[in-house]
Amino acid sequence: MSVKELHKATQSQEYFVNMGPQHPSTHGVLRLLLTLDGETITKVEPHLGYIHRSIEKMCEKDSYQQIVHLTDRMDYLSCHMNNEAVCLAVEKGLELEVSDRVKVIRTIMSELTRLSSHQLWWGVMGMDLGAITSFLYGFRDREMITDIFEETCGARLTMNYNVPGGVMFDIPANFQTKVKEFITHFRKKLPEYDQLMTNNIIFRNRTEGIGILTKEDAISFGVTGPSGRASGWSNDIRKSHSYSAYDRVDFKEIIRTEGDSFARYKARIDEMWESMNIIEQLIDNVPEGSCREKTKAVIKLPKMEIYQSVETARGELGVYINSDGKKNPYRVKFRSPGFSNLNALNTMAKGGKIADLVTIMSTIDLVIPDIDR
Amino acid sequence: MNREELQDKINSFGIEVSFAESEVPTQFLTPEVSSENVHALISELKNNSDTNFDYLFCQTGIDFPDHIEVLYHLRNTQNNSEIVVKAKIEDRENPSIASVSDLYKTADFHEREIFDLFGVKFNNHPDLRRIFLDDDWEGFPLRKDYVDEVNIVEL
């Protein structure tokens, strides 16, 4: 072997690894084609579509009431917000003003959904980093919320509680007591999350400075939600395009400037505190009123275009409805937060190790049905 | 900047733009451009310091019987003003349009999605492949004339 050949042989060689579609940390059927140099990632290429159900095409055949039911199969962890987005869009098209009671109920339920989503995320994030115990801690507290959901609308995950014009049923009599019980419980338990993970030295080392996303990149990639806010971009739809009862509550938009994995982690933890604040402000003053405005059995929107965005647990969910005046929409587009957030993965993960990629994927909180739709 | 001012501003760019008039007032200001001018208009909208629409929050296509539209929902992250640019592609057989992925990185995935489901070719896109479907898939599912006897149930 000549010196030149030896040099060539000892040079690093890139190789490919398929992460997924079946992989513990892709949280579903996502396939990432990694280009690796040793353990260092040189490129991440997401391959999507393993659970694409063509919800947008199905919407073109369905009535507006039916569309609502499809949406909680997208981002199943923020199902209530997804439902709400469609309902708000349809109400906007019908120029239907829902009662204050509905607005407050929707806001409380949305924030509970956000809490449960973040609890699950926190547990799964710990598991991705190798601390399996956190998973069970997250689920312990999430259980209380799903119980409340079950009592309110009969479902624990895909709730379908919203309908155009209001909510399907009124809240049960003990709703307020249950929610307050949960808030008192969770205010005690959330510091436990910090004890177990946030202040752990290994956890800090694994997340701080990992997967940095600059503010410019966050805007350009459209990375919304807590992930975008951790990069210093104020993008909370609840603040900028207030809907439901968010204009009558006082809450902080969590913004951090570091843009690394720890900032994204901390943004979600802080958001849980804020969600509890919002619920506490509303839970004692749910106004009286009807919980469902009367709508026609067959809703027909005039020939128009509507865009309605809401803040889900993952970021900005936009519903674009193009109506041609018939009973089903001409075109529906869901701008899902996960889809845009995933786009930024390569930028964040490049140059890191495989373990960093897992951290980053956890902190942008991917839900694959949300991406594939 | 209110809608009229924005409209005047866009007219001053010197790009051929029309503003749709409809019986129901549109939610956003909606300039319509031809597929040739869309990149120039969006580039101007993004880089002009008065408009500064730096966030493409939604990009989608719509299939009409005689043309395909590509919609760009833009937002200014400073003052939250919004605008929707509509680009009309007359050629339904071989639709193509300029890519805006050099202006907005998020367009990378969104344009791949539109290519996948509507068959719109984005010129100068760095990596234009199908994103959801297999590479050998025939047809573009979100087009209105797409036929799939197995998976689409007509009621």
Place this chain on the structure above:
Amino acid sequence: MKFDIYDFSVLTASIHQLLGEMMGETAVMITEMVIVGIVFLTLFAILGLALVYAERKVCAFFQQRLGPMRVGFWGTAQTVADAIKLLLKEPLMTKSADKFLFNLAPFIIIVASFMAIAAVPFALGLQAIDLDIGVFYVTAVSSIGVAGILIAGWASNNKYSLIGAMRSGAQIVSYELSVGLSLLTIVVLTGSLQFSEIIESQREGWWIFRGHIPAFIAFVIYLIAGTAETNRGPFDLAEAESELTAGFHTEYSGMKFAFFFLAEFVNMFIIAAIGATMFLGGWMPLHFGGFTAFNEVMDFIPPIFWFLGKTAFLIFMMMWFKWTFPRLRIDQLLTLEWKYLLPINLINILIMAFIVLMGWYF
């Protein structure tokens, strides 16, 4: 000493005598070897079952759940059921795997831990072989296991396995140093590499108490490095199920997988047993120099319980780590070893040598 009543050498000597009456000298030796082998095989099986059960229960209680409850009283027969399941499972192998090496790897790992356990002193007179270089022997033999992991990763013909094996190789080779050096700190105190002498030297008190701060530092380092040695807890990078699915044993199933599994738990036992022997006095009861009455009370507890209790305590510590901490990244793991543990360890030995030289220890 009171605990002499529990001396196992009386029992072993009587067995030896009995066999000597029945057969010739060579036959006696062979028979004794076979008996010891059978005893250790049984011990392996029992250890595996008990430790897996313990781990599942400890893990469950850390996670505020009950763990296995259905099979047997409080799920005690669960691990037996699992073992039967593993025995009946189909041993799968990828088409392009290197068949010989693929089958060889689990045996290398299990043999390494089998050899290491031979030198562990369980109780007074209960030790398969009391080598005069016992400490050296254990550290030498236990590092054979890494060869098995590397072979398993290579032979599987799977990139995840290979990455896991490479990680494991780097990890074990590095942490071997810390384990060796922290044990050496105690060897400096005792002046002997023989386990029986090391235990005998702790008659007046365990080294962790008598050896001042350096002994305690050595103990902490030993615990960290020992956990890393067994590929467990925050150092389970070789398996790292959220990154590499299962690391080096991704492609293994059935009994071959069970060997890896068993070896992990037995290695954990060995690390804990050696740690207990070196730092916590092995089977030596808790003694304080001077308190004769207290020491005599302690002597009534049989040495085997002392040994098992200390070992169980250290195993519990290792489980505690595993179910609390997130996993380290590979570069952080190596940084921890080469930039922190190793320099601290070297200085620690120097301080310990100085203390011994001046005779400052109790």
